[in-house]
Amino acid sequence: MEEQLIKATAADTGIALKNIRAVIQLTEEGNTIPFIARYRKEMTGSLDEVEIRTVLERFTYRKNIEQRKEEVIRSITEQEKMTTELETKIKAAATLQTIEDLYRPFKQKKRTKASIAKEKGLEPFAEWLVQFPQQANLEEEASKYISDQVLNSEEAIQGASDIIAEKISDDASVRQRIRLDMTKYGKIKTELKGEDEKEVFKMYYDYEEAIGKIAPHRTLAVNRGEKEDVLRVSISFDEERVVRFLTKTFIANEQSPAAPVVLAAARDAYKRLIRPSVEREVRNELTEIAEERAIHIFSENLKNLLLQPPLKGKVVLAVDPAYRTGCKLAVVDETGKVLSIDVIYPHVGEGKRKEAQTKFKQIADQYEADIIAIGNGTASRETEQFVVEMIPQLKKQSAYIIVNEAGASVYSASDIAREEFPDLQVEERSAVSIGRRIQDPLAELVKIDPQSIGVGQYQHDVSQKKLSASLSFVVETAVNRVGVDVNTASPSLLEHVAGLNKTVARNIVKYREENGKFLKRSIIKKVPRLGGKTFEQCIGFLRITDGEEPLDRTSIHPENYKEVTALLKNLGFTTKEIGSNKLAEALKSVYIQQTSAALEIGDITLRDIIDSLQKPGRDPRDELSAPLLKTDVLKMEDLRKGMELEGTVRNVTDFGAFVDIGVKQDGLVHISKLKKGFVKNPFDVVAVGEIVKVWVESVDADKGRISLTMVKTDA
Template sequence: VPHRVLAVNRGEKEEILRVSVEPPADRIQAYLEKRILQHKQTSAQDVLKSAIEDGYKRLIQPSIEREIRKELTEKAEDQAIHIFAENLRKLLLQPPMKGKLVLGVDPAFRTGCKLAVVDETGKMLKIDVIYPHPPVNKKSAAIEKVKRIIGDFQIEVIAIGNGTASRETEQFIADLLKDIDRQVYYLIVNEAGASVYSASELAREEFPELQVEERSAVSIARRLQDPLAELVKIDPKSVGVGQYQHDVSQKKLNDSLRFVVETVVNQVGVNVNTASAALLQYVAGLSKTVAANIVKKRDEIGKFTSRKELKDIPRLGAKTYEQCIGFLRVPDGDEPLDRTGIHPESYKETRELLKKLGLSTAQIGTGELQDKINELNISEAAEQLGIGEITLKDICAQLTRPERDPRDEVPKPLLKTDVLQ
């Protein structure tokens, strides 16, 4: 079993176990003697036998043992990396909870539960702390404070981290919500890696005025709104979804996890007007420097109104533009096709297709367009437009659902109003 091999290797490395392979030495010795001596009677028989024994024990056995263990370890590593990558993919593809005002709660006993109110776009509006648990036990003051925050900001959802004191905090929030006359839900959010993010350079740049603990409450709230956008800020190895990650080949693991993050980011697509540099750097073709330049330019000129404007970004050359632009979306821009996943290289054919259907770019995503595309003969149309059938199918899919997000197909998280058990 792969994970057992890694466990044994770790035990051996830490000098807790001594590991050896026990082959049937007598049988092997007899086999070798039979092959080499072939029942010939010779005066050198005794010398040959001891040479066979010495050669096997001193040279052949250790070499084969190393080979077997190397093969077992490689298989175990590949399996561990594969499981880690799959778990990470599922975590990144968790559905976002768009358009909600969220109260993030980072639970704790002694240091108090940190609170953070985050608006629909992920902007932090308020930071606070409550002490509903021992040893401080200021429960009534905590109830008052949370009720006031829920009322002042019209909070719709509360995100509670799943770390220390999570159960006690869940009970506290569930009891408190019973006294509120409108429907407010709560959710338990996986906070693995939140403390890594809070102490990172990135978090310091984002929230220079906040304490480390306060930043994690913001991260927990944002993880509910858009898990992908928040989790890309953390080293994938810190999100707690893999086993034996320090025992496997670090290069292989890093390459595999980076590939997963890039694939998911490109699959989902990125809104160039809201994405952080941390998210943009995972778009195909974009480096950290170019991602930072895009954000810098956005801060200077305000929202981008078309994909073409990205050609002016320093270090974003023609080749990079060609590679990345299909994954970058510009919603509410001057060109309606810029909000789809259609590459600008195919705009000409897309317009011809719309003309053929008697429609305009303003009708992207409408029921009328959906009906006309359903009636379309794909192979005939592809031939007329001079493009491949697969490309045409992709264009049609993007026109019918321009804001399509693969995460929409995943079951939504379970909203709760009370403790179930």
């Protein structure tokens, strides 16, 4: 059975059978996705985390299909209604929907019109009708069924029709054909139903689009409009097409007096029984596709946000802006340690503004702030203007950056923040979070529920369970790709390392606090509840930068230390020379196949080892463009058509990208303006956190809308 599932998974994913077998085996042995992706490449053919997850998801889906087939076959067999033909069809079914279509006639139903008619003894009459007798008197035949329960021939005909209608409705091939036709030829139709004060759904007041062409984000918009009672949604579909199909399928003799009755029953089956459920199924499928896309978009944006390059070695003066309650200030040193907390009131009168200027200069000068980080919430632009006026007066010529503070307020009121800063107020914690976000976005953002970070598209309209699972996977992948310094990492960061959980992460920090820094990876085995398997899974992602074993600061797994030491010895080096230019040069001349055979390790593993020895402290985030620092302010009224600007991509959607160009409102680069030529997927062109060059297309100050383009036009 498992081999069958593996073959089906291979067909679904296009991944080689042996690699799928390896993934299933490794997972069943208790290995995590990051560990398999990083340290078992020989077995999987270098599948990455996303590919491994896809394999596991499709394998599980195929397993669920087989389990459902077994359940359905057992149920029908117990009812003594199983036939060889039906069992063959069920076993051949490729989707859950097909299985449910085949099972439909055998499900235990509530009392229906058809079941009531059967109780009245009308089933033989229904069977007589579908024989389409050529020479027969319908009224005469119907009168044979008149009884205490069937008062006249009309009731007999109606009851028999109900039985025929249900039989047609339960026909799996009929439902599949109508579902296919509705998907292929039907249209989603919407109209205004209720109040829409802000005209959020204006484009859908009188809207129609082919089901096969509707974009995922429009499906979710329509669903939301319907949920909020603003829109009435239906599917428009050529019913005559269905009638022609039903006539051809079920009317064996159009000349028979039974033909009009059976055709009427077929029409009733479609309108009353088939159409409502098939329409629901079609819309559910559209929603499922749209949700998957929305979750993918959120996940991609979150990944790029988490992997933004850190601004290392900088003292940051962070500002959480506000009007009446004042701007909270936090100074954090190069390691993220809080040096100072204060508040200024630059937006509540001239007297307070002068006080704010004095205090701001005093704090910035005292701690020699390299960067001023301003949250992008309420009063952000006014605070930005204040900071720009202050920069020339500071002892150290600082630059500033606008920081997306989405989720900072959620973090600052959380248990994690209270535990980290028990003596600080909520707003003060928020200022610290803003400062740390630019120093190490990943370490800070993992403390926040990903759903609060706000880089999604209709994130509240999708399955929260699926969204949460996808975002957790993104966070786990990002943390393990970057690696974690075990001597400085917070429990929030450590819990996302492969193999670890909240309890073990806290135990690591507790052990560190009680016993001092970890000097070797091997000492981590002493942490309570961190067993052998957990150690194997996590240890390659935990780094010790200044310990006793130089290999511990690399991504090389301790299971390969023996081979690495032998490799270095053959080249005339020791582990103390890891990271030196001399060793890096010597490693370039290594013959991979020859050396891997001698060391008895795989070629891929050897290549990874050499890469780690050449760049022992490698951070994949350093290869991306650094955050955009500024020294002057730009206002919306300064924008002119054709103006060239640099901006930071804040969000990517199916219809384009939102870019922060330094004014109050992010500008939209429509998908058609991302580059010359057709763009199918915006993620192929831009990513959250990326610095891009844009040109202003139009500005609507009243509506606060800015249209941008990334395609330079000849003015």
